[in-house]
Amino acid sequence: MTRLLLFLVGGIFFLAACGSEKDPSESLNSFLEELPYSKLSEYGFFESPLAQQLPKKEVIPYDLNTPLFSDYTHKRRFFRLPVGGKIKYHQKEVFDFPVGSILIKTFSLFDDIRFPEKGERLLETRLLVKGKTGWKAYPYIWNEEQTEALYDSVGDILELSWVHSDGVEKKNSYVVPNTNECKGCHDYSGKLTLIGPKAKHLNQHFQDLEKTNSNQLVLWQKKGILLGLPKPSSLPYLANWNSPNNSLEKRARAYLDVNCAHCHNPKGPANNSGLDLRSEQNNLANIGVFKAPVAAGRGSGGLNYDIVPGKPEESILLYRMKSTNPEIAMPEFGRGLVHEEGVELIRRWIANMPLSGKDSGE
Amino acid sequence: MFRITLWIFILVLLGCGEEKSKSTSLSSTEVKPWLITPGKKADREIQRAFLEVKPGQVINIAAGHYEFSRRLTLDIPEVTVRGAGADKTIFSFRKQKVGSEGFLVTQGKFVLESLAIEDTKGDGIKVKGADNVTLRSVRVEWTRGPHEENGGYGIYPVQCQNVLIEKCIAIGASDAGIYVGQSKNIIVRNNQARKNVAGIEIENSRFADVYKNDLTENTGGILVFDLPNLPVMGGGHIRVFQNKVYKNNQKNFAAKGNIVAKVPTGTGMMVMANNQVEIFSNEVFSHQTTNLALVSYMATNKKYDDPSYDPYPEGIFIHDNLFSDGGTDPQGEIGSLLAPLFQKIPDIVWDGMVDPQKMVEGKIPAELGIYLKDNAGATFANFNLLGLLQGSRAIDRDIKKYTGELPSLSAVKLP
Structure with missing residues (x-):
């Protein structure tokens, strides 16, 4: 009895001695320290078999209005929050995820992209893990x-082949x-950051696994994992680049925002170019209209300006989208093929762009 | 009973101590020397080393030929990468499929020395946003010589500070062999650049010393530029001295649209829109367009829309240089503008553009002027671009009017 009492006292003492240094989420910390696991299955995100990518209950699938083009691959997106963790809403910036959050993105390629049901090859799964000091990228x-x-x-x-849309x-x-190249895109002022989870990208209808059909962000709110969501009518919205319901202007700017602005923003890796392709940038010179290239090297293609309104074939922006030469191609990473549909969208956008009162060409 | 309490005490101490010892062991990680030798998977080993290296470590790369199919990246601070010599440790990117440069570094206290980077698809080595960068005895080369499909920049620090580039060699860049952009506190010395469009280019940068470099067979030897629509502008406080700049008559092979495509074949040095530039004790000779051109951004005939940009070169002091044998066969747009005006283009030409908004009683303030002194018989002309554009020729060859001096600029000191 006395022994037990003493033990208890000792236990309290133990807590008092170390309590100030111990984090309540000790298990989370030790989990984070073990990462990265050598196998994807060790995380327990998915039901077996792994290749079916069926998420467990605590793993939440999501989607974006306009995705980054990644060489015609198909992408599945999920996230898992730490137990009790909640996401904080932001109107403009990426959402604030709690420490211990993991974003999961699996890339696959359909054997025949006209008929996804015919089969696919899973290529890679990229994880972004929020640790105590920030996000870390782990490729599998x-x-x-x-x-x-x-x-x-x-x-x-990876050498791939498949049957294309034609x-x-x-x-x-x-x-x-590689892990550095992840940061090549996920970089904001030198720190690894998220790109997709912004209100404007996530604001869409979504059918979750329970077949509930609602606004994706409202679904998260109902699950109790999203804090601070304003009423749906005040949510920002970035167009679906491929939807005829949106204007050409909105679709083109959405496409450029998603495919270019992760680097071409004032704090991104390509800020030395002075080009800013975020959808909220309204200054024409900043989005490239009659802007002379800087440090473009061969990338200029002998052309004088990033965008010449009405003249897509004289616009460096389009020239670089149409190239697969590593020195010329944009985005400079993650694209080995020309996105024909994206090129066509931007070509039409520039062709229809008014001259805005400036004289054209040199 | 007392024993048990003691035991608990010890447990408590152990419990707390464990964490402490763990953190000390982390901070005092043993410095493992990396040594990579040639082999079938050496390219992956090198990239793996760049991902796993700890700050403070050195990665040694043995002599040999290394082939890469994708670019290398390093994002860890305080790393030294050292080869066995610029002609012994060769990184070849001849078969590069991925990446717009050979090697990208994004952290400071970085040292790269004694190796070669060859035939990258884009730029050779790019260092972005880093403080304290040393590139020493590095060779960047496109081995086929000048070719319009060569990469743009050879050695390319951008948005850096405290940059030292020395004893490097740059050959064949379709833009600039050695290029420092949007940076400050820079020393570029004892380098060689040849067969590039620009030998050395300092762009939108402040506080640079460029000296004792050897520049020949480029389109232009040394360029000091300030360009619009960039996050860092207001280039200035640049000293260019004791360089040997000669026979830079390589036909311009830059992609049109790039600013260097405007540099006339056969230009010794060119200052564009930069302020506070001191050019002295250089030896500059045998350039078919001109030995030294001072121009405003207007001379490029390019549009810009940037109210915060200052397109005029101001506060330029050129003294004690040896100029000879230039201007016999002017080239390019600027060359064809000048050709009808002179039998032989003078050693030093200025486009005469001044900022009307900075005039005080009809004159540019003294500290913003262009001054020449003791250039051993060099010839000079203000070719008056504004007049030319308006159809008049009001060339001013009166060198006495421009003879004078500005206070010498202070030397760059690196930490």
Whole structure:
């Protein structure tokens, strides 16, 4: 009895001695310290078999209005919050995720992109993990047998072939980024950051696994994982680049925002170019109209300005979208193929752009 | 019973101590020397080293030939990457499929020395946004020589501070062999650049010393530029001295649209729109367009829309240089503008553009002027671009009017 009492006293003492240094979420900390696991399955995000990518209850699938073009791959997006964790809403910036959050993105390629049901090959799963000091990127590459994805910080180049939308076989050297290259895009003022989870990208109707059909953000709010959501009518919205319901202007600016502005923003990796392609940028010179290139090297293609209104073929922006040469192509990473549909959108947008009172050409 | 209490005490101490010892062991990580030798997977080993290296460590790369199919990236501070010599440790990007440069570095206290980077698809080595960067005895080369499909910049620090580039060699860049952009506190010395469009270019940067470099066979030897629509503008406080700049008559092979495509073939030095530039004790000779051009951004005939940009070169002091044998066969747009005006283009030409808004009683303040002194018989002309554009030729060859001096600029000191 006395012993037990003493033990208890000792236990209290123990807590008092170390309590100030111990985090209540000790298990979360030790979990974060173990990362990255060498196998994707170790995280327990998915039901078995792993390749079906069926998320467990606590893993939430989501979607974006306009996705980044990634060489015609299909992307599945999910996140998992730490127990009790909640996301904080922001009107303009990316949402604030709690420490311990993991964003999960799996890239796959359909054998025939006209008929997804015919089968697919899983390529890689990228994780972004919010640790105590910020986000970290961990790339996993799927094995040939499609039973597991293995961590590899160095990335890889995968030789792929598939049947394309025109029914013809297409080939690509698909690049799995290394952890630094993840930051090449996910960089804001030198820190790894999220790109997708902003209100303007997430504000859309979504059918969740329980077949509830509602605004995606409202669904999150109902689940109790999103704090501070304003009423749906005041949510910002970035167009779906491929939807005829949106104007050409809105679709083009949405496309450029998602495909370019992660680097081309005032605090992004390409800020030295002075080009800002965020959808909220309204200054024409900043989005490239009659803006001379800087440090573009061969990327200028012998052209004088990023955008010449009415003249897509004289616009460096389009020229770089149409190239697959590593020195010329934009985005400079993550695209080995020309996105024909995206090129056509931007071509039409520039062709229809008014001259805005300035004389054209030199 | 007392024993048990003691035991608990010890437990408590152990429990707390464990965490402490863990954190000390983390901070005093043993400095493991990295050594990478040639081999089939050396390219992956090098990238892996760049991902796993700890601050303060050195990565040694043995002599040999290394092939890369994608660019290298380093995002860890305080790393030294050291080869066995610029002609011994060769990184070849001949088969590069991915990446717009050979090697991208994004952290400071970085040292790269004694290796070569060859045939990258885009730029050779780019260092972005870093403080304290040393590039020493590095060779960046496009081995086929001048070609319009060569990468743009050879050695390329941008948005950096405290930059030292020395004993490097740059050959074949389709823009600038050695380029420092949007940076401050820069020393570029004892380098060689040849067969590039620009040998050395200092752009939108402040506080740079460019000296004892050897520049030949480029389109233009040394360029000091300030350009509009950039996050960092107001380039100035640049000293260019004791350089040997000669026979830079390589036909311009830059992509049109780039600012260097405007540099006339056969330009020794060119200052564009930069303020506070002191050019002295250089030896500049045998340039077919001109040995030294001072121009405003207007001379490029390019549009810009940037009210915060100052397009005029101001506060330029040129003294004690040796100019000879220039201007016999002017090239490019600027060359064809000048050709009808002179039998032989003078050693030093200025486009004469001044900012009307800075005039005080019809004159530019003394500290914003262009001054020449003791340039051993160099010839000079203000070719009056504004007049030319309006159809009149009011060339001013009276060198006495421009003879004078500005206070010498202070030397750049690196930490």
